[in-house]
Amino acid sequence: MFGYYVELALRSLKRSRALTALMILAIALGIGACMTTLTVLHVLSGDPLPGRSGSLFYPQLDPRDMTDYEPGTDLPDQITWVDGMNLLHSRRADRQALMVGGQVATQTADQRTDPFFTQARYTTADFFPMFDTPFRYGHAWSATEDDARSRVAVISSELNDRLFNGQDSTGRTVRADGNDLRVIGVLRHWRPVPHFFDLNMGNYSGSEDIYVPLGTARDLHLARMGGISCWGKGSGEEDKMETAECTWLQFWVQLDSPAKATAYRDFLTHYAQEQKAAGRFQRPVSVRMLDLMGWMNDQQVVPGDVRLQAWLALGFFAVCLINTIGLMLAKFMRRSGELSVRRALGASRGSVFMQLLMEAGMVGAVGGLAGLFLAWLGLWLVRLQPAMYAQLAHLDVPMLCLTIALAIGATLLAGVLPAWRACHVAPALQLKSQ
C-alpha cells in the first residue's frame, strides 16, 4: 500500500509542476531562514561549559562610596583588588580564581623573531581546574607559584604552534613584553562560547593565548586590558591599582552543591557587613551571586539583532507554511473527483487521508532537504560577516536533526487540514455533479 501511495503522490505532484515547485520553494525558504537564524541563536546562547556551568558562580559586591547613590542601582560588574584578594585567600569555595585580561608583545627567546601582540589572561591557579581547561602538554601552576609570583606561563595550542611549531614546549622560554617566562603547560584548543569569564573582552572573543599568574603579571607590569570603573579618589593609575578605588578584576567561584552556594552567599553578606563596619564599604550592604548562565542572561550576551532575526525568520516560516496549506488545499480539492472515485470504489476515508498526507510529507521532505541546503548556504553567508561571533555559526547534529524534523513535521501539519477537508467530500455529490 505504501508503494502505491508513493506512486500516486508522485503522479499527482508531477501533474502540476509549478504548484509543486512553489510549495517546495516556500517550505525550503522558510526552513532555510529559520534554521540559519536559529542555529546562530543556538550557538550564541549556548552553555560555554556544559555540565559544569551550574556550579560556577560570579559574586558581586558594592564597594563604592555614597556619591550618586540611588537605591536599587546595579552592582559593579567587577571587583576590586582588595576584595578579590580577601575572597581568594579566604578559600571558602571549592575553587576560586581572580583574573583580568591583558595584551602582551610575545616572542621566543630567539632575538631574531619579530614580537607580535597576543591576548593574555592574568589569573590564579584554580582557573584551570575550575574551568576544566584541557591540557596538551604539561600542567597548570599551583597556589604556591601564585604566592611566589613565579615567572611561569601556560600557553594556548595556537600560540604553541606559532612559536614552537607545535612541539612540547614545556620548560622552554616565552618572552612577554621583554620578560622571560617558563612555559609549564600547553592547552589544547579551548574556546568557550560565550567568552563568559570576562565579557569586557567581547562577548564572543576568542580565548587568550598566554596565561600568567596574576601576581607575576603585576610584578612585571604586563599591560592590563578590559573594563575599569572608579569612584572617589580612584584614578586608574597603573602603579596604584592594588589599592585604588576601582573595580577591574573578575572573580569566579565553584560551589558543588546548592547548600554550599547558600553558605557562600551568607559568607559574602557577612563579608560585606564586616567591610561596612570597618568603614571600607559605605553603601547599604548588597551582594549578588548569579550562576554562569544567570550572569550571561543578566549581561544580555546574545545580541538583540540576532534574537530579532530569529523571530523574524519564525514569522517568515509561518507565512510560508500558511502559503503551503493554501496551495495544498487548492490542489487536494481540485482532485475531489478522483478522490470520490476512489472512495466510491471502496477506499476508506482513512486510506484516502493517508494517501494525501503521503503527498504532503513528500513535499515536506524535499522542501526540508532544499531548506537544509539553504541553511547551509545562509550560515556560510553569516560566517563571511565580520562580527566576532560570525565564525562560530556552524550547523551541529542536534540542529541538523531539528531541521529535518521541523520540515517534515511542519508539512505534515500543513497537509492535515487540506487532506481532512478533501477526504470529507461526499463522493455521491461529486460524482453526480460531474
Added chain:
Amino acid sequence: MQIKPILSALRRHKSGTILIALQIALTLAIVCNALFIVHERVDKVNRTTGMDETNLIAIGNDYVGAPETFAPLMKTDLQTLRSLPGVVDAYVTNAYPLRQGGWSTGVQTDPDSKKEGISTALYFGDDHALKTLGVRLVAGRNFNAGETQVVGRDQQPGSPQIIVTKALADKVFPDGNALGKVVYMAKGKPSTIIGIVEKLTSPWIENNYVDGDYVVIMPVIFDSSFQNFLVRTQPGQEDAVFKAIPQALYGANRMRVLPEKLGVRRFEDVRARAYEADRGMAILMSVVCGVLLAITAAGIVGLSSFWVGQRRKQIGVRRALGARRSDILSYFMTENFLIALVGVIVGVILAVGLSQWMFTHFEMKRLSLTYVAIGVVALLALGQAAVFAPALRASRVSPVEATRSV
C-alpha cells in the same frame, strides 16, 4: 458591482479565504515592521560625522618596547607622515569618529560638584587636528603649536585650552556664549573653551556612553604605546599615500605593530566597518520583505487559479446568461480585494502589536504609521496584480463551457 454574490460564494470556500487573508495579514505585519527597521538602519548609516571623510586615512599603531616616553617616537612619526608627498596634514590622537572605541569623560561647570557631569567623548590632538579632520570652526580659534602638552598614563588629562562641539557648548551653556567659559573635566584643572566646531561625532555609533555629538578636543599627546594617526591627503593622492605609509613608518622605526585589520585604513573602510552590522541587517530585512511579498503573490496566484479552474462551468453559465468579459474580470478582482481588505485590517492590528512587542523587548522605536499605510497600499496592489492573470483567464472562458460536462 454586486458584492453580495461574491460574499455568498466565498462562504463556500471558507478555508481558502481565511488562509489568504491570514497570509496577507502576517505578511503586512512583518513587512511594515521590517521596512521600518530598514529605514532606521539606513538613517543611522547615513549620519554624518561632521568631518570631511574623503582623502582621509586612519592608522592604528602600537609601539613595541617600553621606553621612558613614547613622545619622541610620535614626533618622528608625525614628521615622517607630514613630509610624505601628497599628504596635506596629519596628527596623532586616541580616537576619532566611527572608531568604535575611545574615551568618555564628564564635563561640568562647578569644580566641586559631586555629580558625574555631562558625559562627553574626549579626543586628543594638536594644532593640526582641525585641518586634518576637516571640521569647521564656527567660533574662537584653533590651538597654537605651543599649547600641546604630553600627558602620561598616570595623569588625568585636563588641559587649560579646549575646543568643543557646538552641541556640547549648547548643552553646557544653554544661553549661548560658551566661548571663553571655563569647564572642569578633572578636579582642580579648569579648561577654557577657546574654540567651537560646527559638528563632530563621538567614536561610538550607539549612544551607549555619550548621548549626542558631545566632544571635547584637548591639545594633548597621550604618552602610551597605542596611538592613532589621521592623515589627510591631497585629492587624488589617497591611494599613493595609502601604499606608502607602512613602508615610511617601518622605515622610521621598526619596533611597532600595525595591526592586520585595524592598521592602515582608508576612512571609507572605517565607516564601512563601523556600520557593517547595520547594513547587513538592512539588506537582510529587505531581502526578507521581497521574498515574503513574492511568496504571498505566488500563493494568491495559485489559489485564484484553482478557484477559476473550479468555477469554469459557473463562469460559462454567467457568460451564457449575458455577463460580459469585464464583469467576470471585475468579479475576481473584487473578490480578491475583499479578501485582501480583511487581511490588511487584521494585518494592521498585528503590525501595531508586533511593533509594541519589539518596542518592549528590543528597545526599538514605535512603528511610524506611514509604514503601515505604505504596507496596506502595497499589499492591496500586490493582491490585485497577482489575481489579474487568473482573472483574465477566467474572463476568457467561453460561454460554451456551460454546456459541457466535466
